[in-house]
Amino acid sequence: MGNGPFVLKSWRENDVIEVVKSPTYWDADKVKLNGINFYSIESYDTTERAFRAGQLHKTEFVPLDKIPFYRRTEPEVLQIAPYLAVYFYILNVTHKPLDDPKVRLALNLAVDRESLVRNVLRGGEQAATGFIPPGFSEYPVARRIAYDPVRARQLLAEAGYPDGHGFPKLNIFMNTSEHHRMIAEAIQQMWRQELNIDIGLENQEWKVYLDTLNKKQFDIGRRGWVGIPDPAFFLKIWTAGNANNSSGWTNARYDALLTEADHTGDLDRRITLLHQAEDVLLSESVMIPIFWYTSIHLVHPSVTGWYPNVVDDHPYKFVDLKSPEELSDLKLLQEPE
Numbered sequence: 001m002g003n004g005p006f007v008l009k010s011w012r013e014n015d016v017i018e019v020v021k022s023p024t025y026w027d028a029d030k031v032k033l034n035g036i037n038f039y040s041i042e043s044y045d046t047t048e049r050a051f052r053a054g055q056l057h058k059t060e061f062v063p064l065d066k067i068p069f070y071r072r073t074e075p076e077v078l079q080i081a082p083y084l085a086v087y088f089y090i091l092n093v094t095h096k097p098l099d100d101p102k103v104r105l106a107l108n109l110a111v112d113r114e115s116l117v118r119n120v121l122r123g124g125e126q127a128a129t130g131f132i133p134p135g136f137s138e139y140p141v142a143r144r145i146a147y148d149p150v151r152a153r154q155l156l157a158e159a160g161y162p163d164g165h166g167f168p169k170l171n172i173f174m175n176t177s178e179h180h181r182m183i184a185e186a187i188q189q190m191w192r193q194e195l196n197i198d199i200g201l202e203n204q205e206w207k208v209y210l211d212t213l214n215k216k217q218f219d220i221g222r223r224g225w226v227g228i229p230d231p232a233f234f235l236k237i238w239t240a241g242n243a244n245n246s247s248g249w250t251n252a253r254y255d256a257l258l259t260e261a262d263h264t265g266d267l268d269r270r271i272t273l274l275h276q277a278e279d280v281l282l283s284e285s286v287m288i289p290i291f292w293y294t295s296i297h298l299v300h301p302s303v304t305g306w307y308p309n310v311v312d313d314h315p316y317k318f319v320d321l322k323s324p325e326e327l328s329d330l331k332l333l334q335e336p337e
Contacts, residue, residue, distance in 0.1 A: 004022065004317075005031045005316065006019040006021060006036065007019060009035065015039070017040075018036075018037050019035060019038075020034065020035040021033065030318075031317050032320035033320065033321070042176070044061050044063040044178055045063050045178065048062060051298045051300075057300045057302065057321070058297055058298065059297055060297065061179065061296060062078070062298055063178065064120065064121060064122060064123070064178075064179060077300065077301065078297075079296070079298070079299045080123055080294050080308075081295050082295075082310050083292075083293040083311075083312055084133055084228075084229070085224060085226040085293040086131060086132070086224065086227075086234065086289055086292055087222075087223075087289075087290045087292075087293060088131070088225070088289045088290055089172065089220050089221065089288040090223045090247050091104050091107070091219075091285070091286060091287060092221070093247055093249045093286065094248035096168070097161070097167070098170075101284060101285055102155045102156070104285035105155055105285040106152040106153070106156040106159070107191065107195075107220075107288060108152075109146070109147065109148040109151050109152035109155070110147075110152040110153075110190055110194040111147065111187055111191075111288060112147045113127030113147065113290060114127045114147065115186075116183065116186055116187070120182060120183060121183075121291065123294050123296045124294045124296075125291040125292060126291060126292040127290075127291055128145065128289035128290055128291050128292050129142060129143045129144065129145050130144055130145060130278060130289060131234060132235070132278060133227070133234075133292040133293070134292060135229070136229065136230075138271055139275075142282060144279070144282045144283075145282065145289060149194040149195075152194060153195060156197075161197075163196050164196030164197040165196075167197045169198060169200060170197075170219040171200040171201065171218070171219050171220065172187070172188065172199060172200070172202070172220045172222065173204065173209065173213075173219070174202070174209070174222040175205070176206070176209075180203070181201065183222075183290070187199075187290075188201060214246060216246055216248055221246065224293070225237060226293075227311075228311070229311070232258065232262070232274060235274060235278060236258060238254065238286060239254070239258060247286050247287065249284065249286045251280060254277055254280045257273050257276050258277050295312040301327065302322040302327050303319065303321060304319070304321070
């Protein structure tokens, strides 16, 4: 049930959701599309092949190894834009040795984020130096996290694991995805090279993975957080009792700063309080911020009314498709004489 521009026609689980234009929508005259099919395709590679075969007008993601190809050969269909989201690893502080802030900070400092975004991701992502992503004009990004393997090794030694000796076996848990595995393998190699520790990888189906996080049956877990235009929305997931805080970490001062920020009417004071809260969060190394996202899609040239934006929100009411004739005319205009 709904009152939007489209209504549900059919839903075949793990296959396709079909919606059609609603005849009772209040602004139906301005809705251009007759219907939309949303296909459930788990593999990024399968999605990309379907796009190339003309079976999709838009993809939700692009395989990492295909981004350079599209940049080089078909930049007109590759749409990359800043995205208000952060990719990070959550650390379970109830598991040893992750209960030690020195160990958590050592893991943080041993991640070469610049190398990761440049050599693995290649989609215009930014190495995360804090938790809250860029995109807030009134909130400059934090610059607390940097690649420092020398300091990382020193911290690990201070925690009782010189050159990684005696460090217990931990696992990175992730939901099944080629994308997540490639990132995890790169970080796994960084930790092996810089800290001489062996971290395993374990992937699970989405529902199982969420249950693993909720029950705190993990060591290191892959997470992402997509925000709204308010930095507090990112910080509140780490407060005590928040359903998204699977780390087991709580901090009374952190919670108090966010509560005070909620109750002040002074914008400058609010921003100061939020920065202080983020400083507390980063100093405790409860998570490992890895990169700030970009939205990356393949969009067919026939699609109109689809515009990049930081929340990657695209109301289908305004989306349309060029006719084959219009598309042919466009191709003729682009061809050199």
